[in-house]
Amino acid sequence: MRRALTLVVSGLVAALLGILALGGLSAAATATDEEAATEAKNVSEAAKRNGKQDPYAPEVYGNR
Amino acid sequence: MVDRPADVGTPRRWARDTLPLYAAAVTVTVLVLAPLAAPGYALLYDMVFVPRQPLTWDLVAPAQSLPRAVPMDALVSLVTQFVPGWLVQRSVLVGAVLLAAVGAGRLVPTDRRAVRLFAAVAYAWTPYLAERLLIGQWGLLLAYAALPWLVRAALDLRAGRPGALARVVLAAAPAAITPTGGLIALGVVVLLVPQRRIPGRPLTRPVLLSAKRAREMKYAVAGLTLLNAPWVVAALVTGAGGSSDPAGVAAFAARAENWAGPLVALAGTGGIWNAQATPGSRGAPLVPLATLVLLVLAGVGVGLLRRRLPAGTTLRLGVLAGAGYLLAALGVLPGGDAVLRWAVVHLPGAGLLRDGQKFLAPYALLLVVCAALGAERLVNRIDREVAGVVLAGLLLLPVAVLPDLAFGGAGRVRPVSYPAEWRTVAGIIEEEPGEVLSLPLNAYRAYPWNSGRVVLDPAPRYLPGTVLTDDTLRVGDVAVAGENPRVREMRRAMAEDRPVWTTGVRWVLVQHQVSGDLPAGTLDGLALIHQGPFLSLYRNPTIVPGPEASGPARLAVVVALGVALLVVMTAIFSALHRRATAW
Numbered sequence: 001m002r003r004a005l006t007l008v009v010s011g012l013v014a015a016l017l018g019i020l021a022l023g024g025l026s027a028a029a030t031a032t033d034e035e036a037a038t039e040a041k042n043v044s045e046a047a048k049r050n051g052k053q054d055p056y057a058p059e060v061y062g063n064r
Numbered sequence: 065m066v067d068r069p070a071d072v073g074t075p076r077r078w079a080r081d082t083l084p085l086y087a088a089a090v091t092v093t094v095l096v097l098a099p100l101a102a103p104g105y106a107l108l109y110d111m112v113f114v115p116r117q118p119l120t121w122d123l124v125a126p127a128q129s130l131p132r133a134v135p136m137d138a139l140v141s142l143v144t145q146f147v148p149g150w151l152v153q154r155s156v157l158v159g160a161v162l163l164a165a166v167g168a169g170r171l172v173p174t175d176r177r178a179v180r181l182f183a184a185v186a187y188a189w190t191p192y193l194a195e196r197l198l199i200g201q202w203g204l205l206l207a208y209a210a211l212p213w214l215v216r217a218a219l220d221l222r223a224g225r226p227g228a229l230a231r232v233v234l235a236a237a238p239a240a241i242t243p244t245g246g247l248i249a250l251g252v253v254v255l256l257v258p259q260r261r262i263p264g265r266p267l268t269r270p271v272l273l274s275a276k277r278a279r280e281m282k283y284a285v286a287g288l289t290l291l292n293a294p295w296v297v298a299a300l301v302t303g304a305g306g307s308s309d310p311a312g313v314a315a316f317a318a319r320a321e322n323w324a325g326p327l328v329a330l331a332g333t334g335g336i337w338n339a340q341a342t343p344g345s346r347g348a349p350l351v352p353l354a355t356l357v358l359l360v361l362a363g364v365g366v367g368l369l370r371r372r373l374p375a376g377t378t379l380r381l382g383v384l385a386g387a388g389y390l391l392a393a394l395g396v397l398p399g400g401d402a403v404l405r406w407a408v409v410h411l412p413g414a415g416l417l418r419d420g421q422k423f424l425a426p427y428a429l430l431l432v433v434c435a436a437l438g439a440e441r442l443v444n445r446i447d448r449e450v451a452g453v454v455l456a457g458l459l460l461l462p463v464a465v466l467p468d469l470a471f472g473g474a475g476r477v478r479p480v481s482y483p484a485e486w487r488t489v490a491g492i493i494e495e496e497p498g499e500v501l502s503l504p505l506n507a508y509r510a511y512p513w514n515s516g517r518v519v520l521d522p523a524p525r526y527l528p529g530t531v532l533t534d535d536t537l538r539v540g541d542v543a544v545a546g547e548n549p550r551v552r553e554m555r556r557a558m559a560e561d562r563p564v565w566t567t568g569v570r571w572v573l574v575q576h577q578v579s580g581d582l583p584a585g586t587l588d589g590l591a592l593i594h595q596g597p598f599l600s601l602y603r604n605p606t607i608v609p610g611p612e613a614s615g616p617a618r619l620a621v622v623v624a625l626g627v628a629l630l631v632v633m634t635a636i637f638s639a640l641h642r643r644a645t646a647w
Binding site for chain 2: 003006007010011013014016017018020021023024025027028029031032033035036037040052053057059060061062063064
């Protein structure tokens with residue numbers, strides 16, 4: 001009984017990790033330049049709204 | 065690190081043990097770097113490759129700036145005289161990920177194949193690798209990849225295995241192409257190789273053998289010192305001075321990636337200062353839980369490591385990893401930031417410690433090796449079927465926690481082609497060499513032809529001669545001052561609305577479609593030579609073209625570089641003259 005329970009729980013956890021990994025890989029594989037540009041634009045606009053420096057302004061090495 | 069079984073090297077054993085490891089490493093490499101199958105150059109933050117990097121004095125031995133890319137730039141310049149830059153870029157990136165995975169897998173002292181596979185995947189799929197890839201610091205990735213091979217060679221040398229000295233030098237060589245990597249490699253050898261001598265022992269054969277071993281250990285330390293010599297000599301002779309702006313300590317300190325704070329981010333091998341170089345998945349609230357799982361596994365595995373390695377070795381590896389973690393965390397520890405601020409101003413070269421997260425590599429390696437052995441202990445206690453499921457889950461854990469490392473950080477590492485006029489401009493300058501000023505004065509650019517990705521100005525690596533670009537680093541609202549006195553002179557002239565021809569620069573390159581304005585009158589008195597959609601090139605008619613002066617200081621750097629290359633060549637010949645080894 002204990003062995004079966006361990007197998008089921010570890011199987012479920014492994015399956016969950018598998019789904020997360022495969023889902024994440026699919027999302028990463030289908031990421032396009034347009035999506036990246038949209039995301040960057042959203043981040044830039046949010047920074048401007050909050051009165052912060054645009055992290056994607058090219059003269060900025062990066063933002064913390 | 066473990067004694068080799070009798071059938072080592074046989075095709076059957078190779079197919080059973082080694083092939084799956086290489087297959088896993090290739091799979092990980094393909095997953096991470098798949099976008100590099102497309103033609104062009106991946107240009108992202110500090111990663112700049114060009115078709116043929118000129119072999120200029122300023123790239124070999126920068127006279128006015130700190131030697132952050134010495135001897136890396138010189139080697140790239142040398143290699144791209146024969147091999148195109150796109151191929152060099154792919155070779156180093158593919159080599160870094162592949163060798164990191166294989167090296168970690170082989171380092172784990174175990175006979176269980178799945179444990180090696182876990183170590184390989186976990187070491188090649190770390191936040192450290194992801195973040196340093198996304199900030200474009202490929203030299204550091206080479207050091208990261210070389211580390212498991214170097215540790216293995218250092219332990220072999222300590223054990224007196226033949227050919228280990230050459231392997232130590234060869235494994236350290238890729239690490240030493242950057243100052244940080246060179247220091248990490250030196251730390252590994254200094255900590256792992258020396259062995260205590262027992263006083264009063266009679267002169268028996270083992271003692272005589274240990275005398276030979278002691279000599280080899282000294283050679284190893286000397287070899288590593290010589291590999292570090294190019295950047296050390298360049299730092300001693302540069303006109304940029306040895307101190308850095310203390311504002312960089314806070315700007316480049318480790319950063320919290322989620323609710324758990326910077327120390328936990330570092331414990332999970334992440335925590336780079338730059339939010340834009342951090343994969344989005346690192347912000348997930350469950351990431352600290354995955355870090356905890358790894359730490360618990362590592363804690364479980366450390367006893368096994370201690371039992372399977374020679375006495376004292378685990379402690380030395382722990383000291384190395386601990387020192388790396390401490391350096392990474394120093395900027396966020398109470399009082400640590402003050403110590404660092406003092407150091408970068410008063411201790412020459414201490415600016416290297418500002419971005420401390422890069423020193424986490426030895427910690428990442430020990431964490432992965434111990435976690436792999438922890439997994440082995442765990443599965444030894446459970447049934448075979450359950451063990452298989454648990455190991456499969458553990459293999460998936462690094463990918464599940466950090467899926468956006470795949471496909472070049474979800475498309476961030478994606479090749480593009482330079483506009484043709486870059487080659488035209490390089491050709492014009494090559495005919496009349498001279499100092500080039502790249503305007504607008506910004507260190508980083510976001511080109512429309514590079515999908516707006518931020519990248520270090522490629523001009524110093526694309527154009528022949530000394531190219532002056534801004535060396536002020538802007539992190540958010542903080543400006544971390546650079547060290548180049550010549551760039552300061554340019555900035556002063558522009559601030560005073562003086563034309564730049566008065567500074568004595570030969571060429572002025574103006575890049576269009578990038579942010580930044582030119583003060584009025586900057587280009588007065590210059591002759592327009594090339595005008596294109598992305599670049600304009602102006603010549604200063606008052607300056608006579610001439611070859612760049614070398615000078616004894618720069619020659620000293622070349623001599624140090626030559627000596628380092630000689631050390632590597634000697635190690636290669638020594639390794640080739642021995643019989644084939646397992647690696």
